[in-house]
Amino acid sequence: MPGDDGYQHDLLVIGGGGAGLRAAIAAAEESNRLSIAVLSKVYPMRSHTVSAEGGTAAVMRENDSLDTHAKDTIFGSDFLADQDVVEVFVKEAPGEVIQLEHWGCPWSRDPDGRVSVRPFGGMTVNRTLYAADKTGFHMLHALFQTSLKYEKITRYDEWFATSLLIEDGEVCGVTALNLHDGQMRPIVAKAVIMCTGGAGRIFPFTTNAAIKTGDGMALAYRAGVALKDMEFVQYHPTGLPGTGILITEAARGEGGHLKNKDGYRYLQDYGLGPPTDTPVHRKMELGPRDILSRCHIQEHQKGRTFEGPYGHYVHLDLRHLGEKLIDKNLPFVRELARNYVGIDPVHEPIPVRPVVHYMMGGISTDITGKTSLNGLYAAGEAACVSINGANRLGSNSLTELLVFGARAGRAAARHAQLASDERRRLDQRFLRADGREKIADIREEMQKALESGCGIYRDRATMEGTCQTLRKLRERFAHISLADKDAVFNTELIAALELECTLDVAETVARSALAREESRGSHTRTDFPKRDDAQFLRHSLAYRTPDGPRIEYLPVTITRWPPEERKY
């Protein structure tokens, strides 16, 4: 809560997750005279970084090299990643994970006391640091607790940013709603960093928490900043059916097997073989996520998956790993399987299916985290720099939070050495008496439309249908009715604001997907099954217009790795 600074700061970070906290700390370290604020719609330790399980990639061992990490990342991105950015990313990663270790993160260790690394999907060498299987939890708590050290960091806990304040083409702060008293206030800052995460909640089944509604993406989009590569949505191959709860890729890194209903390790039929007893980098269960998700759907189309109350699924078999290893390296997986599907993975295989997990796309930024709008920066899943291109490798995202959170924090700090109208707008929009639409109805229809049009396999007709449905939902949204008209802790109002954000983001995903007439990485079209570098070795940029998103293109930066065929 604001103290001496009132509601004015030099730097304002929106979002208190891994990227946001890292940015705030980086800014505080850059200069101890800056007044820094972190604004978050939840208490920071609730941010979705907390759910990440698997690990954080960085070059740590002598048998590894920066070039290998870069090549793996670029290959995994289906060559849509900007290579100069990837080179910077892999270079700064090792320093960032060590810095986090110095700040108390309890990385798992080798017997000699050095931090351990484990294999992960799409990585040629073991380079994923981990803290058992709760890496994100430990990283977030280490960052949050460390941030408490800095007196110059003020926090606005449970404030919801509703719009960017812009004067003369420069961002000078935000208007934000304090959940506790329902008051809207302008918070002025010379630089704003968006670290609000992704938007998995535009789909019905997702590993994402309730709070992942793409708020920062929508704010930037409405201010005229492009959302880049929004059509690239990552399905994580192993989520629990029904809840969508994440079962970490580390379970496969430790040696877990994916089996269809005949008990067969089906990935070998899709060019990822041969099957081995212990995991081989980039093969079989350690293939990249987009390919594994597609394999699952194809198995289903062949009738070789199980059927359950929540649709089709396959088995993730950990039994051969033994209880000792599971309790040491995958204890959370065991707990989740027992609690939410009643399975003990030591004795039975876990039912899993692909679930929406991560958005490669986001607010378009340059290599320092700067957007096209002066004073506005972005980092983390909310941003698209891009290092993940068309498909992200597991364990690169947690590293991304650290590297780009720090870069954006430093850049914004350097840039910094800027509400009653908003409240009235909310009252007129949402607290009107003649509304007739329910939040939950519009939300569910949006999610259904996304799932049908922007799933793992896409085609023009279905995508056009999705785009039309989303336009109609926008119109229906204008007639939304709220039961809760109170000021104090009105979570229904917040849900309406979040729904508005998700509708914006959903439209950019659907339009970008419709416009990209090729298949690359996680974007697969049955009507355009091949990758088309000649036409589409470019990023999509979605700009807001009153009639929906306008799509433009930006070429990919290639430095030393000319695009080749992506075979594992």
Added chain:
Amino acid sequence: MTVPRVERPGLYYPKLPATWWLWNANYFRFMLRELSSVFIALFLVVFLVQLHRLPQGPGAYAAYLETLRAPGWIIFHVVALAFALYHSVTWFNLTGVVQVVRLGERQVPPRMVVAASFALWAVVSVVLLWFLLRG
């Protein structure tokens, strides 16, 4: 004395009722454990009076012992013994939690610490009883 809490308007501040320990078995057992101290303290007073009577001569001492043979006092002593035993058992059960014992780099399992504490208690009790009863 701690500074009284500042109460903000609009918030509801619940008060823990005085009967809080009645609605949960663990809370109830905790209060019994704490109550045992009262009985142990009373027993100590009775015992101190007994010691005080000793130098006053065999007559005064015998008279005191006679008083203690009344049924009320017997019941009191039985109850006090029961509470003392309850306190001791709960105390030893918790030693595993409180005292961490390390052998090299590994931690001794708490159950073993508890078992060792009970064993020590038994040994000391047997030795004491032997001294008291052989005379």
Added chain:
Amino acid sequence: MTEETMTLEVTRYRPGHDREPRTESFTVPYRKDWVVLDALNHIKDRIDGTLSYRWSCRMGVCGSCGMMVNGVPKLTCAAFLRDYRPGPIRVGPLANFPVIRDLVIALDDFMEKLRRVKPWIIRAVEKPVADGEYLQTPAQLDAYKQFSMCINCMLCYAACPVYGLEPAFVGPAAIALAYRYNLDSRDEGYRLREPVLSEAVGVWECTFVGECSVVCPKGVDPAAAIQRSKLAGATDWLLSMIMPWGGRR
């Protein structure tokens, strides 16, 4: 065939309108894999949009959704309807905290205590990042690992009668976190945390009821952390009396 249902009796409180909380009954469908949180979401989405509560990850790691379920502090994302049949289920805000609205409690006190115990690595001299990590063996990691698992859900504060009677008590989670850093082989900040822990409202306020460890959903065992801190504090004091010149930790 009529669908099976369950009844939830939910605490409501509207600041400015209600002087104190009241209870409202809702009937929700019964699904065998639903948790109490699913039932609350159903109420909010379909029956009464004015119900306010916190939630996020629904997998027991963010700590948002702690509430009283039939008088016991629980994470509502891990409390299955099937364990409460036939019901009704009483759902209320976490005990011992001020209530902002409905099932939402004020966390400010805990956040302040969190900061007060200095939960970060404190060292006299920091190693440069370029020199690599501080070495820490798996055994050294195991020494504090359990106490680093706290998700700040505050079920322990709701279970602690001492906190209910004396709100100034630093409390289980905060003390467990201080203890976690004291045990970390990389930390040298024991002395700096000592004043907070050794106050009257620090570890000594605890009377080892032990209910905090019973309700903790992550097995942190804050009661153990507090008693061990007492032992460490008492030992320190004794040694300082006997050997005032002696080198302590």
